[in-house]
Amino acid sequence: MGKQINPKQFGRVAVMLGGDSAERAVSLSSGQAVLNALLRQGVEAVAFDPAERQLTDLINEKFDRVLIMLHGRGGEDGAMQGALQHLKIPYTGSGVLGSALAMDKIHTKQIWQCLGLPTAKYRIADKSDFEAGSCGAIMMELGNEVMVKPAREGSSIGMARVTSAKQLETAIQDAFKYDNQVLLEQFIDGPEFTVGVLQDRTLPSIRMSTPHTFYDYAAKYHDDTTVYHCPSGLSADKEAELAAISLRAFNALSCSGWGRIDVMQGSKGEFYLLEANTVPGMTEKSLVPKAAMAAGLSFDALTLEILATSLALS
Incomplete structure (x- = not known):
């Protein structure tokens, strides 16, 4: 899946991780996993924590691009994207507008609702x-x-x-x-799905099941009782419907490059969009790597495809 990518074309890469949001711990885990994968493939990649470094170091140390692995505010909301654009440094994923909209669940729902996309009351x-x-x-x-x-x-x-x-x-x-x-x-009482988006295509959907009252922080990162189903068990028609809704929802928010759309399914089989993620987790328990694997894309290959989304801004 995906064409062959030359690791040397990216030059010197800063893997931006950590930051100072409430999701710092997860970002450090995601960033380290991605950094290790890039290094395994011969990319000249270096960890860069903006909570501990000045962004001007990116210029001073002659980085060619940034792979953003910052989750939450300051990294996923358009702020870092705007700063990097000001510095004229290409970066991965969505731009300022897409990042800012997707980070705000209320504006996300309002846009989807205006476009007639399905979302809960x-x-x-x-x-x-x-x-x-x-x-x-x-x-x-x-x-x-x-x-x-x-x-x-x-x-x-x-x-x-x-x-x-x-x-x-x-x-x-x-x-x-x-x-x-x-x-x-x-609250939609039904199964929860997530659909990864990578370079204008969707990855196979994943269905999550957890004994928790909902798919909360512990279920996502700490609890071994969470089960991930990929293939998700949907019929071919429903899988295609979910993929189409997810891609439309992603594009509606001006998102680009890569990301993830979370969806619930109601009792009659109907889908309800929950939210968009423009810098999804990339830990060993994360969802996009699981979906990529089901599509025949290894974790290492996935990191290169994510890094390649920065080429659109080069």
Whole structure:
């Protein structure tokens, strides 16, 4: 899958990892795994942690491009992309606009909704005018089972699944610790899927199952009870439908290069888009590498394809 890529064409590569977001630990793991893979293939790659280095070092040390492995704010939200564009250094993945939109779950849903793409019913809680007395009405409107999500965090940080007005109030206040805006989304009781996107094509979907109340941080990174199904068990028609929806959702946000779309499936087989990830995890437990493997693309080959997305900006 994919044409042969010459590792030497990339020059000196900074693998940007760590950072200072709430997802620093995961970013360090992803970045190290990617760095090791690039080095195995003869790429001149160096770890670069922007929490410990000045970005001007990229110029001073004559790096030719940056492979962004920063998860969360500061690395996945357009800020780093804008800084690198200002420095005229090519980088991997989505640009400023795509990164910023995908990082914001509320704006993501609004765009998808405007384009007629399927997404669950939702409300927005804003820290400036949130009233606890509204929780009962919100629960009823959203089907009495609600997912609470800070608008601009990843890795399920600050998220909760609630079934009562009191739980909703508590979860919203907890989520306000991470963001001034919180997405309240109708819970879809069904399987969760994820679809990797790589260079304008989709990878095979993965279905996740976990004994947790939802696919939370522990289920993603620490818990061995999470099961990943790839192939996901969908029929060929449903797989094609999911791939088409996911690619359309990715492009709708002006995302590019590579990423991941998360989706729920309802009781009647219908799909509901959850969110987009422009710098998905690349640890050994991560989803995009699993999907790539199912498509015949090794972890090492995948890292080269991701690095090749920087060529569009060269």
